[in-house]
Amino acid sequence: MDTSAKRNKSSPPAPDIGRETRLELYRLQLELRYCEKRAYDLFLQNLIKGTSHLSLGQEAIAAAFGVAMRPDDWTFCTYRGHAHTLARGASMEGVLGELMGRQCGLLGGKGGSMHLTDVKKGAMGSYAIIGAHLPVAAGAAWSAQYRGTEQVAVCFFGDGTANIGAFHEALNFAAVWKLPVVYVCENNLYMEYTPISAVTAVEHPAADRAAAYGLPSIIVDGNDADEVYKVAREALNKARAGGGPSLIEAKTYRHSGHSRADPAKYRPEGELEKWLQRDPIVLYRERLLKLGFNEPTLIDMEAEAMRQVDAATATAKASPLPSVDDIEKNVWADGGSAWRN
Ligand SMILES: Cc1ncc(C[n+]2csc(CCOP(=O)(O)OP(=O)(O)O)c2C)c(N)n1
Numbered sequence: 001m002d003t004s005a006k007r008n009k010s011s012p013p014a015p016d017i018g019r020e021t022r023l024e025l026y027r028l029q030l031e032l033r034y035c036e037k038r039a040y041d042l043f044l045q046n047l048i049k050g051t052s053h054l055s056l057g058q059e060a061i062a063a064a065f066g067v068a069m070r071p072d073d074w075t076f077c078t079y080r081g082h083a084h085t086l087a088r089g090a091s092m093e094g095v096l097g098e099l100m101g102r103q104c105g106l107l108g109g110k111g112g113s114m115h116l117t118d119v120k121k122g123a124m125g126s127y128a129i130i131g132a133h134l135p136v137a138a139g140a141a142w143s144a145q146y147r148g149t150e151q152v153a154v155c156f157f158g159d160g161t162a163n164i165g166a167f168h169e170a171l172n173f174a175a176v177w178k179l180p181v182v183y184v185c186e187n188n189l190y191m192e193y194t195p196i197s198a199v200t201a202v203e204h205p206a207a208d209r210a211a212a213y214g215l216p217s218i219i220v221d222g223n224d225a226d227e228v229y230k231v232a233r234e235a236l237n238k239a240r241a242g243g244g245p246s247l248i249e250a251k252t253y254r255h256s257g258h259s260r261a262d263p264a265k266y267r268p269e270g271e272l273e274k275w276l277q278r279d280p281i282v283l284y285r286e287r288l289l290k291l292g293f294n295e296p297t298l299i300d301m302e303a304e305a306m307r308q309v310d311a312a313t314a315t316a317k318a319s320p321l322p323s324v325d326d327i328e329k330n331v332w333a334d335g336g337s338a339w340r341n
């Protein structure tokens with residue numbers, strides 16, 4: 001965390017991170033990385049149609065929240081949502097199958113990369129309209145508050161989204177009604193092909209606006225899973241205890257282009273290389289070794305994650321495309337379209 005001085009001093013101290021939790025954070029980051037790399041390979045093999053947005057390099061944020069959240073909490077994310085969906089426990093074959101448009105996909109192969117959803121796991125959808133899900137997450141949080149369930153809605157969005165009206169509307173209502181919602185801005189420095197600094201009046205697109213909603217400014221190193229985990233725990237505890245929303249800005253970087261067709265030529269020379277030095281998974285492995293974790297344990301974990309991705313890929317490839325009969329299933333509320341006539 002690079003601006004601890006700016007953070008809310010009154011929030012409870014984060015608990016120490018235990019060894020089991022650290023292994024869980026490493027395991028989940030590996031799974032997210034390997035699965036996302038596989039998605040890219042499948043795209044190159046022309047097995048994934050349509051566009052897709054990878055979050056290679058941003059895994060620490062999804063993994064840390066995935067580990068910190070309660071199973072009945074809710075995640076709302078963007079089109080860059082493969083990792084966030086997996087981090088809630090959605091199956092790899094469900095995700096890869098959906099990307100490939102197969103029956104075994106989370107949505108039966110009809111949604112694709114930008115609509116990943118797994119309601120049973122609390123993954124409440126991937127939203128392609130910038131900012132659209134921020135008010136929706138506030139609504140979910142309001143339902144939890146109304147029903148007294150102590151569930152928390154966590155809403156992930158990009159830096160560019162902080163310049164959209166819905167961001168301000170959602171933050172205002174969340175603050176006024178003290179809703180149990182955690183807004184997480186993944187500041188990867190770019191909105192599509194435009195550097196965020198070129199179009200934003202403040203240095204930190206989310207954190208510098210927190211004061212406008214009476215919220216503390218929270219900035220965290222989004223490439224450090226431990227730091228994100230600590231901030232996540234604090235914000236989730238605060239929301240569950242009735243303390244209202246949090247707005248967190250996690251600084252990170254996407255290793256690939258905005259979407260699958262983008263070679264990211266607009267990035268200054270050397271920028272990617274600089275961020276690759278801060279690859280969250282490499283950094284985390286080094287930390288675990290320094291803390292005395294045994295290397296063969298990590299190697300086994302890496303092999304197991306790869307084995308799971310291979311198995312999920314085989315299952316998804318073997319799964320058929322949706323049948324013609326499936327086309328109108330789950331499209332109309334009553335199961336049919338007769339009401340329209
Ligand atoms: C309302 C709306 N306007 C424009 C777009 C086109 N668009 C898709 S992604 C994107 C950039 C978003 O950048 P950011 O919020 O930083 O998220 P990132 O892609 O970096 O994760 C834009 C402008 C859109 N999807 N929705």
Ligand SMILES: [Mg+2]
Pocket residue numbers: 158159160186187188189190191192
């Ligand atoms: Mg961005």
